[in-house]
Amino acid sequence: MVSDERLKMLFRQLGDDVFVIGLTWSDEGKGKVAHELAAGAHATVRWHGGASAGHNIMLRDGTKVHLHNLPCGIVRANVPRNYVGPMSVVDPECLRRENSLAEQYGRDRTFVDQGALVVLPLHKFIDGGRETRFGAKAYGTTKTGMGPAHEDLFGRKGLRVRDFVSAKQLRAKLTERRYYEEKQAIAGFWGIRLPSLNETVRYCRQFVPLFQKLQLDTRAAVQTLRRQGRPILWEGAHGVMIDVIQGTMSTSSLVGPWSAMHSYGPMRSRLAVIGTFRPYVTRTGAGPMPTEMTDDEATRLQVEAGEVESTTGRKQRCGWLDLEAIRHTARLSGTTHLIITKLDVMPFKTVRIANGYQPDAGYESGMTLTEQVLENVRPQYVDLPGWDGDDVAAATTWNDLPSATKKFVELVETATRLPVIAIGNGPQCGDLVLRKS
Numbered sequence: 299m300v301s302d303e304r305l306k307m308l309f310r311q312l313g314d315d316v317f318v319i320g321l322t323w324s325d326e327g328k329g330k331v332a333h334e335l336a337a338g339a340h341a342t343v344r345w346h347g348g349a350s351a352g353h354n355i356m357l358r359d360g361t362k363v364h365l366h367n368l369p370c371g372i373v374r375a376n377v378p379r380n381y382v383g384p385m386s387v388v389d390p391e392c393l394r395r396e397n398s399l400a401e402q403y404g405r406d407r408t409f410v411d412q413g414a415l416v417v418l419p420l421h422k423f424i425d426g427g428r429e430t431r432f433g434a435k436a437y438g439t440t441k442t443g444m445g446p447a448h449e450d451l452f453g454r455k456g457l458r459v460r461d462f463v464s465a466k467q468l469r470a471k472l473t474e475r476r477y478y479e480e481k482q483a484i485a486g487f488w489g490i491r492l493p494s495l496n497e498t499v500r501y502c503r504q505f506v507p508l509f510q511k512l513q514l515d516t517r518a519a520v521q522t523l524r525r526q527g528r529p530i531l532w533e534g535a536h537g538v539m540i541d542v543i544q545g546t547m548s549t550s551s552l553v554g555p556w557s558a559m560h561s562y563g564p565m566r567s568r569l570a571v572i573g574t575f576r577p578y579v580t581r582t583g584a585g586p587m588p589t590e591m592t593d594d595e596a597t598r599l600q601v602e603a604g605e606v607e608s609t610t611g612r613k614q615r616c617g618w619l620d621l622e623a624i625r626h627t628a629r630l631s632g633t634t635h636l637i638i639t640k641l642d643v644m645p646f647k648t649v650r651i652a653n654g655y656q657p658d659a660g661y662e663s664g665m666t667l668t669e670q671v672l673e674n675v676r677p678q679y680v681d682l683p684g685w686d687g688d689d690v691a692a693a694t695t696w697n698d699l700p701s702a703t704k705k706f707v708e709l710v711e712t713a714t715r716l717p718v719i720a721i722g723n724g725p726q727c728g729d730l731v732l733r734k735s
């Protein structure tokens with residue numbers, strides 16, 4: 299198990315602002331990596347996204363935690379400040395649950411920005427109802443209300459954390475510019491019945507004390523931490539491939555790290571962006587996935603690597619590692635270092651890697667990987683010997699790793715021109731092998 303002391307040292311070497319992001323379609327193991335690096339952080343910040351993201355973290359004592367809204371630092375007593383940013387959408391029920399967990403690790407360390415949008419039952423009703431009625435054209439959302447909540451976030455509507463003052467204030471906000479009436483009309487269009495305005499006010503009122511306690515101007519707080527020279531860990535909620543602008547529009551959220559600057563201003567010069575991914579890729583919901591495996595191959599990963607989506611329990615679609623996608627997201631996100639997780643679960647005698655797409659399919663290397671582009675590309679594979687049966691989990695130093703895994707890592711480094719600074723070799727926190735001692 300890698301020690302907290304070594305992780306702290308690694309953070310110090312990496313920078314003052316350290317991002318942990320996913321370079322694929324999500325579920326890269328960002329939660330575990332962020333939690334580990336938070337050993338060296340004074341604050342962790344989840345600056346975007348909402349409860350559709352689910353970070354599963356198995357702590358060193360074996361406890362499993364699932365975080366949908368709050369950043370990983372809440373389950374690390376050494377981190378005194380944990381913030382949810384103003385570009386986030388916050389599910390109050392989820393927040394109540396996760397804040398109780400946070401309090402087990404210390405009180406008054408968790409804060410939600412006053413400007414964050416609050417997810418209401420109406421968002422979930424509209425999300426779920428629309429998905430059902432889209433039929434074969436459904437997006438395959440998690441039905442957690444994320445899409446409709448982001449429509450409000452960027453549509454200057456809905457309830458913000460700061461509105462949770464009193465029932466009177468909530469009612470005034472819900473009826474301002476005929477907000478609730480408009481939502482009922484939209485729901486009616488889709489044949490969905492929303493809770494009444496009174497029910498919604500009652501629902502919201504129960505969360506007034508929680509939001510009163512947790513709300514903060516996190517932007518001012520981050521400025522203070524910067525002036526004090528405090529190290530900050532920025533935890534990405536989703537993979538960059540699903541970003542609404544940079545990626546395939548599978549989420550409504552602005553996933554790339556630069557969106558954090560929109561909320562918090564420029565990062566400090568000592569900045570690192572750690573891109574995480576597994577030796578394979580997965581995707582939930584609909585949409586093209588150029589390196590998608592056969593059903594038999596995917597089943598092995600679903601069973602042996604537990605590739606089941608954490609928010610919905612759906613089986614993941616699985617594919618071979620797509621380095622063209624990794625290069626694309628690494629380039630757009632300014633990734634400086636890589637960490638490959640789940641190297642211990644790759645149950646294949648031969649490991650395939652797409653090191654690019656065929657140029658003859660109208661594709662040129664470097665093109666933006668929109669959904670439309672991905673629909674037509676054909677991967678060019680390189681086959682490497684696998685490490686199925688080798689004991690990757692037992693490695694504690696880089697030298698202990700099986701040679702097939704080192705060849706794999708070297709290929710990734712050559713193809714991306716980025717250093718792999720660690721690999722994950724087990725589900726638990728601490729199951730990380732650092733490249734340098």
Ligand code: GDP
Binds near residue numbers: 325328329353643721
């Ligand atoms: P995230 O949303 O990117 O944090 O990823 P998920 O929450 O979907 O899932 C990551 C899962 O993989 C969690 O259950 C982790 O415990 C597990 N995990 C993370 N890193 C490793 C690793 O190196 N090896 C193994 N076997 N499991 C890992």
